[in-house]
Amino acid sequence: MDEFIRAGRMNSALRGLWRFIRRLSGDDAYERYLAHHAQAHPDEAALGRGEFFKREQERKWNGVRRCC
């Protein structure tokens, strides 16, 4: 029994870490965009994955993003 609980905890910790890495790297950006879009503009069509990626990169690199 204990082992199951421990394995479960380990599992959820790993899953948390995976979520963190995806969030940090921006791997989940499209999913977050879809969620935000469905909530904020439910009547408009959402962008496709590729178009969204391209537009996000343009926006992101529109200012000072990297230092010396």
Place this chain on the structure above:
Amino acid sequence: MGESISRRMAWLLVAVTGAGAVGGIALNRGESINALWFIAAAACVYALAYRFYGAWIAARVLVLDETRATPAERLDNGRDFVPTNKWVVFGHHFAAIAGPGPLIGPTLAAQFGYLPGTLWILIGAVLGGCVQDMTIMFFSTRRDGRSLGQMARDELGPLGGAAALTGTLMIMVILIAVLGLVVVNAMKHSPWATATVAATIPIAVLVGVYMRDLRPGRVLEGSLIGLALLLFAVAGGGWIDHSETLRPLFDHEGLTLAWFVIGYGFLAAILPVWLLLAPRDYLSTFMKLGTIFLLAIAIVLLRPEIRMPALTQFIDGSGPIFGGKLFPFVFITIACGAVSGFHSLISSGTTPKLLANERDIRMIGYGGMVLESFVAIMAMIAATVLDPGVFFAINSPAGVVGKEAADAVAKISSWGFPVTVEQMQMLAREMGEKTLFARTGGAPSLAVGMASIFGSAFGDGLLALWYHFAIMFEAVFILTTLDAGTRVGRFMLQDFLGNFSPRLGQTSWYPSVLLTSAIIVAAWGYFLYIGVIDPNGGVNILWPLFGISNQMLAAIALSVATGILVKSGKLRYAWVAGVPLAWLAAVTTTAAYEKIMSADVRIGFFAAANDLAAKLAAGKLPPEKAAVAPQLIFNQQLDAWLTLFFVAVLWVVIFDMLRVCARHLQGKTVVPLSEAPHEPSRLVEDWVRD
């Protein structure tokens, strides 16, 4: 009660350990000292500063208010304003502020010995850099995430705003030029390094196409493939180096490589970001975080001995890497690792738009700079574990120690740092390079230091691979800074030209993109070109110029912070920003004065120009030097005027700030505080977005 006593005892222990480690480093003479002392001293200083000074600034000076809604919460648009988990923001903030600066600065400053640089990295960071990053982040958060330039205009007036903007544009140009020079010097006549760095371009494009078309938005997959290819490129460079037919294709003079870098910079600025800049940045960020982590582990595992003395005779200003006395040049040279004005551009405008709560500002603003400063300490360790003779042989330009290996080792040995031609040849062979003499710029010596640390910790047989891995690691994110900086410069220029011609101000109008990109690339390309043809290596001119401009920007940021503190009725706390400001003003002004007025040809720009002009007129220069002399003379004069401009901008902003403060204290009207009104936060206490 019992718990609070044990906690106090723990902090006391940290304080005692820290004092012991710092004292050990500072007072050690003659015997070699272990690198672990540096790590211990740094860890204790950072922990104490973060726990006490950072917390005090948060609670008493800035009065962070966790019940107040941040711009990310109020203006949440799912794009740039997004309340975000603090560890994620920390990661983004650190990835943005950590660049090649804190790796190069300490390497060059090691010519004074390990002590001055190490002390300034520690003290400058906890009292200056961390405070700057944190206060600017706070003030920007209270102002809807506005940029430093906007805050300077809103809080001080149009003069301060214009100064901040021009300062930023100039520092960008100098920064890109010096970084370009570092990459060129690392690739010069090194087919292995050149092939590896060249391979990073198609790899980035491939990753870009993967992330855009093949598997849209799959950032992790794309990055992992790219990283694997980068490692393959490091090994592949070795095969090219051993191939008789391919080798000459990648074996080039500095000047040829400089033209390649200039052409590359122009292409990167006009190509869509998803194709080259964005994927390169993903790769460089992973590479940067991974390598820094690996280096920390290797240093702790290996515990290398520091070979450089605490102080060298070069504190008198006669150093071979750059001329100038300990004061002020150690501060100007370290720059980014202790206080970096550039960070204020990330701490305003970018990071505040992600903060979910004001209380995260201490960890991200103060803590982020603490980590950056630790990177600088590791760079200092990597530079000082080398034999001092080897260190000086790699970093001294041929113009100072002589072109022939025999002359160079004789000169360096005569300084009391014995080194032999055989030793240098052996080292070069181990690292897979033809020669390591006069490889200025800091990157090759850092790579040798890192390779010897990695090699000893993880297997000695792969020194050449580790060396070229380190070169690739530096080049990858230097080129990211170069791409991103050129782009930012272009936007700023378009913004400025838009005042005269609205068409030119459109960032999507292609003729304007081409024109402004060409202007920015030409501006840094000029300094890069001069740096490459300069027989003294160019780094000795460009790095101090960069340091002065960077510290000037930091002083502008601290002026804005001091001004806001005074205007908010916090005069008695204004010293928190005011003291580092006064110190930076003193350091920058002294350095600028010496660079302009000094009669020493290795320090003063005008002195060097006049000396060269006299030699040219007297016909004393060999023909190849005489051919470039007029350009070098012009450049030295230009650099002098540029330095004068930097210091003038600095004092204009300081006086503007003092004027606003004086008027406020006399009860006269000043531009009002531009803080956004208080709105209660509706995010629950331990809320996390993800």
